Amino acid sequence: MSNNVIETAAERRREVLAALSSATGTEDAVRTLSHLLSVSADEAREVLRAPLEAFAGGSASTKASSESAGGFALHPFRDSEEHRSLFHSRSSDASSATGGEWDESRTEQERREGLSRIESESAMWFVAVDTARDAHVGLVFGEQVDDGDVDVAIWIRPEERKRGYGLSSLKESRRELAAFFPGKNVIIRAPLAGK
Incomplete structure (x- = not known):
């Protein structure tokens, strides 16, 4: 997945989480994210599959260190x-x-x-x-x-x-x-x- 997509989702995390909370299902969430972030449906699906921390402000290095620490x-x-x-x-x-x-x-x-x-x-x-x-x-x-x-x-x-x-x-x-x-x-x- 492109780091740019994750960075964009992280920068707009409040909008992303608000959009996801009102989605009526996976496909609706895909469409909403695709429109909100101006990305393809496949990229929107990748954002949905990512750990919440990955697009809610946590960086890859933070995630890696939290895994090894825990x-x-x-x-x-x-x-x-x-x-x-x-x-x-x-x-x-x-x-x-x-x-x-x-x-x-x-x-x-x-x-x-x-x-x-x-x-x-x-x-x-x-x-x-x-x-x-x-x-x-x-x-x-x-x-x-x-x-x-x-x-x-x-x-x-x-x-x-x-x-x-x-x-x-x-x-x-x-x-x-x-x-x-x-x-x-x-x-x-x-x-x-x-x-």
């Missing part, structure tokens, strides 16, 4: 072997929403369907990362439901629990999802037991 970050879920393996770990965990009952076929089907929803912008999944160790410690699932609200589920690897990753995932994902799904309620429906 030792935690959320990265977008990708169609990669590493992320696939993490998703399969979650699906076989008896304490997860799956009850550990998904077989290989069901897990792959759910992963592919999730990637399709991400592509169509009706979902946003993240990998929770301990940046100090470069360790993938969990997953965050943000799914838009029929009424437009966004359901959030958080899963942390059993061996990584009780270290604050669940709470960190909750805080970071709320920021990310609020920017990606402007004007929608972000609802945590899954328990955060063992965070």
